[in-house]
Amino acid sequence: MFRLGFKRTHVGTCWDANARQLRQLSRSSITFAASAPKQRDGKKKIKLGIKKKAAAPSKPKRSGMTHLKFKDAVRALNFEKNAADISGSGIKPLSFDALKSQDSSVVKYDQYALQTLRALDSFKKYQHHELFSEPVSLVNSNTLEISKFLENFDSSSKNNRLCLIGSKGIGKSTLLSQAKALALSKFQKDVVLLHLDHTEKIVEGSSDYIFNKRLGKYQQPMFTKRWIMKLREANKEVFEKMPLTRDVSFTSKKTEYNLKKNENSLYDFVLLNHDFGKVGPSTAFSFFIEELVAHSKNIPVLVTIDNFNVITSEPLTAYYHPNFTPIHVSEFEIGDFILNLASGKLSFSKGGVLLSESKDVADRHTLSVGLGITEYNPYWKVDECDVSIAENLLDNGGVAPLKLKELSKAQTRTLMSFWKDVNVLQNRDYPLQEVFKSFEQIASEEVAKAAGANVEDHEFDPEVHFEKIVNHNFVRSAGNPGHLLKSVALSY
Amino acid sequence: MGVHIFGKSIKHNALVRIGLAKKIFGVGYETADRICAKVGIYPKMRMNQLTDPQVMAINKELSEMLIEGHLKQKINNDIELKRSIGSYAGTRHAAGLPVRGQRTRNNSSTAGRLNRIDRHH
The missing domain is CATH 4.10.910.10 (Ribosomal protein S13/S18, C-terminal domain)
Known part of the structure; x- marks a missing residue:
């Protein structure tokens, strides 16, 4: 460090030149200058350590995209908005009265039914309803079987119990939706729909639980509340027609309510009562069911439980007693309610119970024994068959199994023809174009030409080609509509 | 943000049974499940959903254990x-x-x- 004792004097241009030279020696210019690397002659200093890579350029965030996989993304991004409009294609809504004339045809749901089914989450994730502007289904022999089930709604629900069984993708959940739409059509909306779309929610441990000493059962406030909200939205009109049969008082959100018999409706009760055990043990759900039972003389109740075999396959839930023993599904208020309905212990004066199995659940013998399909084998291990549940299902005449039938070839053609009309199925001529021919095919044609055979260029015939696609996919899917849709729309 | 249990900060979005087992020496998955069962915490409950009485109950259970x-x-x-x-x-x-x-x-x-x-x- 050195300092030049130069004093600024006005001596003309000579000073400016000197100052410029001296400024180059100033301290600041030295300190700010980049120091030259020290390097010995002939030797290069090797840097030790991990070589740092240049940071990868960050990907620009695209708006409107999603982190979900394709099959989830198509639903989340509302791709049905881009689907071809089917309102002008002459598709009729599903109707109970005109069901026989609608056999083997594609139908949609009327506006009220559609709204109700959506409120009940009847349209499931991988049914690929996003391919169409609104949900559609095909009426087939299974639907006609369900119409017979609905015709018995004048009798009590314990005599009218059915369980849908069949392979994955056969249309069990779709048939439940059709049953609900047909029930609305038959009873002119005067029917209560109790639909449970994911029975897993009862057993998987996603809801809080509290023991109700009065009922002797565990309650699941979060799950019950959410389910009741769905039912309230779907059954608003019919609940408003149901006056309470007895007085009830409860506290909700720090407000005390006293609902009067015949003055207030069941809709008022489910609208105002948000607490199904959150604050403490509650009898709200049992009151709700008692009211439905009381009104079922006039207003029938259709109970549809999807994935019912979840509770028969895994009756020991993910929840534990305080002494660390797993809680059986029948020890839950909702689980007990479902099992009582299935066994006929709880019965509505008018109505029916429609159960449906899921093929995504571990295969156990409980349901097949309970439906009388398989005989109980005493040598089975305990977890292979829950005898108590199986015996419950066999009570009061038992639950009738309904094995769903596959589509016929004509029904497959009808369905695929509809898909073709709404641009879901591509009927393209590219396999016949010259560029797409295989080497063997071209070679064989040349050999045939050289031999003097008359080889004509094939012209694309859409109808013949469509028939080929139908045959190919019918064989491939074996008449299973779920597999058919996958093979047509998701395979490429 | 973490939830403080027994003097340990546990990530707010961890499952209670996993958070306890991971953070507290002497508490494994089995013990954590037992604690949750005794306190009445449902299996998929997360740390940030715990109420003050539940945190206190877990602390009480832990204080009685050798950990x-x-x-x-x-x-x-x-x-x-x-x-x-x-x-x-x-x-x-x-x-x-x-x-x-x-x-x-x-x-x-x-x-x-x-x-x-x-x-x-």
Whole structure:
């Protein structure tokens, strides 16, 4: 460090030149200058350590995209908005009265039914309803079987119990939706729909639980509340027609309510009562069911439980007693309610119970024994068959199994023809174009030409080609509509 | 943000049963499940959903258990006892060698690192 004792004097241009030279020696210019690397002659200093890579350029965030996989993304991004409009294609809504004339045809749901089914989450994730502007289904022999089930709604629900069984993708959940739409059509909306779309929610441990000493059962406030909200939205009109049969008082959100018999409706009760055990043990759900039972003389109740075999396959839930023993599904208020309905212990004066199995659940013998399909084998291990549940299902005449039938070839053609009309199925001529021919095919044609055979260029015939696609996919899917849709729309 | 249980900060979005097992020395998955069952916490409950009474109940359960520093002290005392009575296991601890009959020709480095008289310090 050195300092030049130069004093600024006005001596003309000579000073400016000197100052410029001296400024180059100033301290600041030295300190700010980049120091030259020290390097010995002939030797290069090797840097030790991990070589740092240049940071990868960050990907620009695209708006409107999603982190979900394709099959989830198509639903989340509302791709049905881009689907071809089917309102002008002459598709009729599903109707109970005109069901026989609608056999083997594609139908949609009327506006009220559609709204109700959506409120009940009847349209499931991988049914690929996003391919169409609104949900559609095909009426087939299974639907006609369900119409017979609905015709018995004048009798009590314990005599009218059915369980849908069949392979994955056969249309069990779709048939439940059709049953609900047909029930609305038959009873002119005067029917209560109790639909449970994911029975897993009862057993998987996603809801809080509290023991109700009065009922002797565990309650699941979060799950019950959410389910009741769905039912309230779907059954608003019919609940408003149901006056309470007895007085009830409860506290909700720090407000005390006293609902009067015949003055207030069941809709008022489910609208105002948000607490199904959150604050403490509650009898709200049992009151709700008692009211439905009381009104079922006039207003029938259709109970549809999807994935019912979840509770028969895994009756020991993910929840534990305080002494660390797993809680059986029948020890839950909702689980007990479902099992009582299935066994006929709880019965509505008018109505029916429609159960449906899921093929995504571990295969156990409980349901097949309970439906009388398989005989109980005493040598089975305990977890292979829950005898108590199986015996419950066999009570009061038992639950009738309904094995769903596959589509016929004509029904497959009808369905695929509809898909073709709404641009879901591509009927393209590219396999016949010259560029797409295989080497063997071209070679064989040349050999045939050289031999003097008359080889004509094939012209694309859409109808013949469509028939080929139908045959190919019918064989491939074996008449299973779920597999058919996958093979047509998701395979490429 | 973390939820403080037994003096430990546990990530707010961790499942209660996982958070307890991961953060508290002496609490594994089984013990965490037992605590949750006793307190009445549902299996998929997350840390940020715990109410104050539930946190207090978990703390109460944990305070009755031999965990964290007390458990480490017990382990050290046990090793020290083995050493003091001149047992084989004690000598192996003292030597920093495998205690339970493992071979030492190769791969005994973990024992060298862990098997000491003052194991948890």
